[in-house]
Amino acid sequence: MPLFSRNLTIRSLQSGGLITNYHCTSRCRHCLYCSGPRWPKDFMDRETARRAMETILRLGCASVHIGGGEPFLNPEGLLAVLETARETGMAVDYVETNGSWFVYDRKGTALLEQCRRAGLRTLLISISPFHNEFIPFQRVRNLMEACRETGIRIFPWVDGFRPDLEALGVEKPHDLQAFTEAFGQDYLRRIPRRYWIHYGGRAALFFGEVFGRKPARDVLAANDWPCPEPADTSHFHVDLYGRYIPGLCSGLAVDLRDLGRPLDQDKYPLLSLLFREGIRGLFRLASERYDYRPARDFLNKCDLCLDIRRHLALEVNAPYGELHPRTFYREWRLEP
Numbered sequence: 001m002p003l004f005s006r007n008l009t010i011r012s013l014q015s016g017g018l019i020t021n022y023h024c025t026s027r028c029r030h031c032l033y034c035s036g037p038r039w040p041k042d043f044m045d046r047e048t049a050r051r052a053m054e055t056i057l058r059l060g061c062a063s064v065h066i067g068g069g070e071p072f073l074n075p076e077g078l079l080a081v082l083e084t085a086r087e088t089g090m091a092v093d094y095v096e097t098n099g100s101w102f103v104y105d106r107k108g109t110a111l112l113e114q115c116r117r118a119g120l121r122t123l124l125i126s127i128s129p130f131h132n133e134f135i136p137f138q139r140v141r142n143l144m145e146a147c148r149e150t151g152i153r154i155f156p157w158v159d160g161f162r163p164d165l166e167a168l169g170v171e172k173p174h175d176l177q178a179f180t181e182a183f184g185q186d187y188l189r190r191i192p193r194r195y196w197i198h199y200g201g202r203a204a205l206f207f208g209e210v211f212g213r214k215p216a217r218d219v220l221a222a223n224d225w226p227c228p229e230p231a232d233t234s235h236f237h238v239d240l241y242g243r244y245i246p247g248l249c250s251g252l253a254v255d256l257r258d259l260g261r262p263l264d265q266d267k268y269p270l271l272s273l274l275f276r277e278g279i280r281g282l283f284r285l286a287s288e289r290y291d292y293r294p295a296r297d298f299l300n301k302c303d304l305c306l307d308i309r310r311h312l313a314l315e316v317n318a319p320y321g322e323l324h325p326r327t328f329y330r331e332w333r334l335e336p
Contacts, residue, residue, distance in 0.1 A: 007262035016236035017065035044240035067096035213297035253324035
């Protein structure tokens with residue numbers, strides 16, 4: 001029996017952003033959305049951006065951030081999204097970038113100036129050991145200097161890692177082993193104390209290796225209640241395909257047109273089941289109907305949920321449209 005029967009309804013939105021693309025130069029081991037170089041180079045078009053912004057405004061949220069993937073891999077597309085925000089009256093809190101695209105020359109600085117004229121006021125620049133595995137910190141420093149020259153505010157996320165990256169050397173990337181050798185074997189365990197990380201996406205796999213895992217039966221026993229995350233609108237996203245991602249549940253999606261009213265349980269059976277019964281309900285469905293058997297231990301309920309959904313999406317090709325995008329499940333792994 002369901003623990004409660006009311007339908008999941010996204011009536012209003014608090015704070016969130018747009019995912020313009022999943023394609024990225026980096027394949028970070030903590031990425032919630034499993035972005036990387038192997039994703040299609042699809043990018044949010046003007047029509048989708050307009051529909052997303054108008055829906056977000058209608059549901060009570062007046063500003064968004066813009067991220068990816070890496071938005072600057074498609075400069076024309078990013079400019080179009082910024083222009084659409086201005087046209088619809090949507091404020092842009094910041095645009096996110098890892099800085100990999102930036103070369104300190106006239107062309108790179110000119111693109112920043114174009115973005116500023118299109119409405120970019122603040123650039124969130126990623127600074128972390130995970131990004132430094134792919135991007136020399138000197139490139140990030142050059143981007144920050146160019147922002148100052150063009151009058152764009154900088155939101156360094158997270159600036160507290162800057163001394164670590166500078167100590168290792170700014171001219172080349174460094175793998176995570178270099179950080180543990182330089183700063184101690186517990187360095188990776190200390191990272192979540194320094195900034196907030198959601199243990200979903202690849203982070204569920206990576207931090208499972210760092211903190212350890214437990215059997216599925218223990219995860220299920222510790223989570224015997226409905227799952228509130230699908231209803232959380234405090235940090236939502238809408239992606240380039242016009243899909244609303246509930247809470248931080250990457251790999252699940254709702255058509256924008258279905259927001260503001262109770263979700264049809266026939267159209268969204270997995271989300272409805274999680275909302276009513278939690279991970280135990282999803283586990284029961286997958287094991288009884290699709291022969292799901294855990295092949296490993298898990299960090300938390302999100303890790304188990306993702307493993308179940310990967311089985312449904314890839315192993316048995318279950319016909320659930322809410323398992324979106326399917327590339328997410330193919331890229332949900334740590335190995336290259």
